[in-house]
Amino acid sequence: MPQATAVNTVWVVLTAALVLFMEGGFSLLEAGLVRTKNAVNVTMKIFVDLTFGALAFYLLGVHLAFGRDLLRLIGIGPVLAPTDLPTAAFVLFELGFAIAAASIISGAVAERMRFSAYIVTVILTCGLIYPISAHWVWGGGWLARLGMKDFAGSAAIHALGGAMALALAYLLGPRRNRFNDDGSVNVFAPSNIPLASAGAFILWFGWFGFNAGSTLNASSAALAPIALNTFIAAAAGGMAAILVTMAKFKVADPSMAINGSLAGLVAITAGCAWVHTWAALLIGLVAGMLVVWGTGWVDRLQVDDPVGAVAVHGMGGVWGTLAVGLLDAQEGLLTTGHIHLLMVQALGVCALVAWGLGTTAAMGLGLRRVLGLRVSDEEEEDGLDIALHGIPAYNELERFGDGRQALFAPPEREQPVAMVWLSGDQSPSSRP
């Protein structure tokens, strides 16, 4: 193997591993942001992405995305990998992207969707819907031909995923008691902030793979600037969100710090290879402000998005795609005075959002008829963890044999509660 190919392979395999590790980030982020009673369920949905979704993309989607172009609409046949890169490395890297698109949706539909309907959604997303958008942008499809610039997928993954998340969250309806009759919002506090933050740090880490890995080539002069731009945009997004919440709510809000950083990452994903670092900083700043505003906007639509996926990925993705039209070093409106690229970017992101909304509406309505989209009210109240997976997320307080919780230890009990619960193995529930 020529040395250059070897280095490309090392680069792409390691960045693919980073991208796939982002699923761990999604899992912790979502488990931390939803209510305790649904933390197992969101985790299991990430497992669905990594298993059903990955296999759907591997068996079908990757060919639709990166096969030989047909009519500038879809790909067919064997995967066409870049030269100087083994096909297996390319496929592995692209797998991570497909799964990420599904994971964006998973957060928005949290706490109320049927598990079987989610599995089908993931299979269709990774096997069909996302691959076609990827083909349009990166596989030689019509948006590529128009000259749309979406380096690592602000549009093709994040805006698409955000649009799909919006459509499916709308079809599902809000969680019980989320909105009051007067349209006001009931806050469901995130269950575990340190865990959600850990998820955000893993996502941030993985994003180096997501963006810089998208060079697919270790000799690309853009590689290092991409990585720096990625980091700076995230820092700016997080800073903006912290400052906005300090100004607006008088407290530095952790969910917004998390989502501001992520929005910065989403927004720089399109332009990371083509903008100066000062522009990356600006893109991140705007994304961090947008996410606070966007979260409120989704609430005002009375759409319930438990983790803010629409604001982070949808709005961040749209903004990032347009920002290339504004700030691209070669063709940006603000940097060079040319408006052509901006028009193409706007057309492209509109097309992808429309594709996401339309396909998801069709899929969601079909699923509602065939399988049912939503769990029963009782399952929702009990929590999906118990209802769908038979186990709560946290079993720190163990049960007595007679079904009472340690907390319900009768007052005459002499032992201090810590001891009671620490010796919970005395009489666990039994299975035959």
Added chain:
Amino acid sequence: MPQATAVNTVWVVLTAALVLFMEGGFSLLEAGLVRTKNAVNVTMKIFVDLTFGALAFYLLGVHLAFGRDLLRLIGIGPVLAPTDLPTAAFVLFELGFAIAAASIISGAVAERMRFSAYIVTVILTCGLIYPISAHWVWGGGWLARLGMKDFAGSAAIHALGGAMALALAYLLGPRRNRFNDDGSVNVFAPSNIPLASAGAFILWFGWFGFNAGSTLNASSAALAPIALNTFIAAAAGGMAAILVTMAKFKVADPSMAINGSLAGLVAITAGCAWVHTWAALLIGLVAGMLVVWGTGWVDRLQVDDPVGAVAVHGMGGVWGTLAVGLLDAQEGLLTTGHIHLLMVQALGVCALVAWGLGTTAAMGLGLRRVLGLRVSDEEEEDGLDIALHGIPAYNELERFGDGRQALFAPPEREQPVAMVWLSGDQSPSSRP
């Protein structure tokens, strides 16, 4: 340094870091799967692996494994690293493997083993028992000479570790109240599913290093296919386990989703470099089904394996080793009609399992006599965290000065409980 050596060094050092990071995965996986009262203890055991185990392998084991071959049984003297790779990089990479072997055992003996006995077990495992098996398979030993194919250690690490785990869990006996007199099993619910899942995602991430890094050579044409096969087998294993539990228990079980993915990873470890991707998918599917069956089988043996290490690593490892004999692209029985390799694989994995069972039985019986293997009933009831480490894993509910827990605040107390516990610093316990 020639450029090729530089690239190999970068590759092996980074993949070694991934392999060593898997210890964080083991730690979270086990802390999440055991009961709360033993979560500190399993974490500390991973620290033992990373410290005592690493030094035992560095000072002794690596020479036994990779020194000059003596009688095809053990190595002696200076480590023989591959050409084009600095010895330090090779040693670091192999360190991660030795520690992983110890960590497999740690899960199976959780919640009841004496800490000092565990330290000795780790020293012997990393310094002696695993290195000899590594020598047989990779260091020029008799199994290597017979032509056994175990690319990254389904047999030499996972089947061995699983066998050692089985033997030691048997010698230790089950946790109190684990089995009823009629042989039925009492379920001890995992204490923290999101944490256990995070551990699984870290392990999955690190496995790219484990398998692809085992090329020890960045120019290997197998590198990218290995990485893809590794991922596909994990996806298939997780999918199989989810589907089986949905069919069998009517719920998608999170522990099985975790262990199914891990079993897929274990099983593909032997053949990742030599099978087609469709075969990797098949190997993963079978591993994911096996793990559900295997967990029940271990229960029926009345052996108590709190995290499923025997089913994941032991059975997954045996299956993966045999699967090379069946599906190897060059010599597999099903792919080419030749049975020779399958026989060698079967012999090899039997030898390694026997080696694991035998040495562990000797070690365990010796330790039982000299140090004692098992904590006292009282320590087990209190939990090993308090008994052996003086601290519970989670101190979310703080104490009052008089030793009562916040939860035991008398009802006449006006303050809401959240405030009580959030101001727990008023009167903490004091040390002189």
Added chain:
Amino acid sequence: MPQATAVNTVWVVLTAALVLFMEGGFSLLEAGLVRTKNAVNVTMKIFVDLTFGALAFYLLGVHLAFGRDLLRLIGIGPVLAPTDLPTAAFVLFELGFAIAAASIISGAVAERMRFSAYIVTVILTCGLIYPISAHWVWGGGWLARLGMKDFAGSAAIHALGGAMALALAYLLGPRRNRFNDDGSVNVFAPSNIPLASAGAFILWFGWFGFNAGSTLNASSAALAPIALNTFIAAAAGGMAAILVTMAKFKVADPSMAINGSLAGLVAITAGCAWVHTWAALLIGLVAGMLVVWGTGWVDRLQVDDPVGAVAVHGMGGVWGTLAVGLLDAQEGLLTTGHIHLLMVQALGVCALVAWGLGTTAAMGLGLRRVLGLRVSDEEEEDGLDIALHGIPAYNELERFGDGRQALFAPPEREQPVAMVWLSGDQSPSSRP
């Protein structure tokens, strides 16, 4: 791009990602070691490091550190990156170091510092104080000219950060009720040991990037030995701390196992490229013992350092810097009999500690006057999470509509508590 530059870029970008991921480690470590009521706040401080700190270093600090040397004191103008490495990759890598310096401080001031004062501290640390120390040691400043050897920053980052942590923790004063009138210490138990350990494992993982990445050159013959030395020192540090606590307290203490490993990492950071592996083992062993003793020493000073940052980073850093003078393979006192290097190392580390103490004292006193350093007693009692961020870290027990906690469900309630809390969405608090 020449192939060597491409490989260097890949190496430095990936190791920079590892270093930046260490922030996730700091976050989990600190969230796990502080009390529950301040876990959000420490997490938010890491976000401040990653956002405000990163931008301060990018916009100002990197020029002071790595611009053209002026009077051997500070740098000015464009960043001078090593040849064969893109400037963007170099800047990204150095960013991770600046943020790490700030994160060291964050732990020592946990649970009582005003958020705005912390933001200013981070901006000054990353924009000014650390960059100047970096210039002295690595940017052509006076310590570099004297021949000081501090490969990846035991002195320039860790001893400096530890000194700054000490000064600021002293100025802030101890947490309420931390010390009794007789000088005895009240133990505030870590809130979440598995999380803190996960943080330690991430830090350990990231340290491969920190130390080996500091070659900034993939062809460096030192690269692999650095990585191995780093690991061995951490293992030795952790082992020493476990053994010392077993001997001293009769229990293997998890905080000390964590901090002993980290101290080993800190201590080998200066010498990793220049000492033999046996010396790395020795350096780690001493660091692991020092950290136990140092934690007590800080207590005896009546300085309150909630996570042990002074003992780990301060003492580990000083020891590691001096250890190069003792054990350097070319110029160490014990290895070669020459005392010159040891004198330079001692001078250098004293200068850096003095710089850290002095600038922090000035900054702290200024901040105390202008913004106030410390939260109110009431905020401290309530916890900074509620007071400064409006949300507790863990919301596992949800509220009823009337503000009572699930735990306070009146006894006449029939539903078991688990169900009560799992259906907490019935009547959440509402926002208008």
